[in-house]
Amino acid sequence: MMPVSAGLQEGQRSGPPPAERSGGPLAEEDVLQAARAAGRGAVAADRDRRLAPEVVAALxxxxxxxxxxxxxxxxxxxxFAELVAATALVGGQCPSAAWCGMLWAAHGRYAARLPEEAQRELWGGGPDTLIAAALVPPSGEARPVPGGWLLDGRWDCVSGVDFCDWVLLAAPVPDAPARVLALPRSDVVVHDTWRSTGLRGTGSNxxxxxxxxxxxRRSCALGEVLGAVVEPGASSARQASAQLAGGLMFCAPALGAARLALRSWNRWARTASAGRPAALGDTTLQRALARSAAEIDAVALLLARAAVGADAEPTAPGVEAVNRRDAAVAAEVLVEAVERLFRMGGAHARDDTSEVQRAWRDVHTVAAHGALRLDAAACAYAAWGDREDGADRP
Structure with a gap:
């Protein structure tokens, strides 16, 4: 099982991981192997706008x-805590791979809200089914017909869809709440539309x-998928709302990207070349290094605390509002930390082969996601108010 603290300082791990829970591993060594595979394929993923099959297999x-x-x-x-830590670890090598792995995990949580018969179709042959999704905002249209629904439409930004086995799509329904419908990958047509500046390897077509x-049997109301539920015997994460830890999980690839930028920038700044002293002898760069490194570590601690809280109190009042606040602020801090490194990295940081430049694009792209917008998170936090389990929550 992946320790919550894993990856706070890359390469520094203490002791063996705790015992695994039943049902299959998210073991540290397996995550490290996936991270290494992702790192080997990171340049190609950015160039080809999709992950390599061997990276998908490793995830x-x-x-x-x-x-x-x-x-x-x-x-x-x-x-949530172990997934956030594992995602950030993979993101330190390839944020696109981390993004897809995180979403394949999250979509399994959503699919567990489908009727039992649908779950059997998805996982009857094994639990490693890759599920892509487009849920918010709903698109297309689902029309009721005898025995089910007739679905039409287009959905954008479906990450990792080229490799998925199933797709979850949310669609409006005439005069009724929106529905989530599960379709085998063969029932959808994928259009090659993903040409984002960052997270290019996610293939979010x-x-x-x-x-x-x-x-x-393969449909349920969107509210049933996104809301909190009480399910005796289920894990805390399975009962949580989509927004309780959604922002934390979305932010984790950006944390990995920021670590990647810091590692690459630090290597450049400490290397002397062509008879010139290393750039890090400049006190201005020393301040930039210290501030960005501290901000990145602070975000890691903030996300870890919030994820532990989500696991411990999945339905407690205020936890969702605090977590949304923390994730949105964390994303802004990561943007500032990487932006500082990018500005002060000279021509090296701007080269199209630079890891700093790639990580800079990825962090900005993650931070632009709707789940990490501070305005919406601040509104939710302000509406919740100053309660006793708010800012001082351990």
């Missing part, structure tokens, strides 16, 4: 897809569905 082998899957299907029912019938 699957590490246990990302099964992380939140119910134990009855062979899944792990793991927690558009999908299209043309008059596909989806049976009732």
């Amino acid at each position: 699957r082998e590490a246990g990302f897809a099964r992380h939140f899957v119910p134990r009855r299907w062979g899944g792990r029912e793991g927690g 558009r999908v299209e569905v043309c008059a596909v019938f989806v049976p009732d």
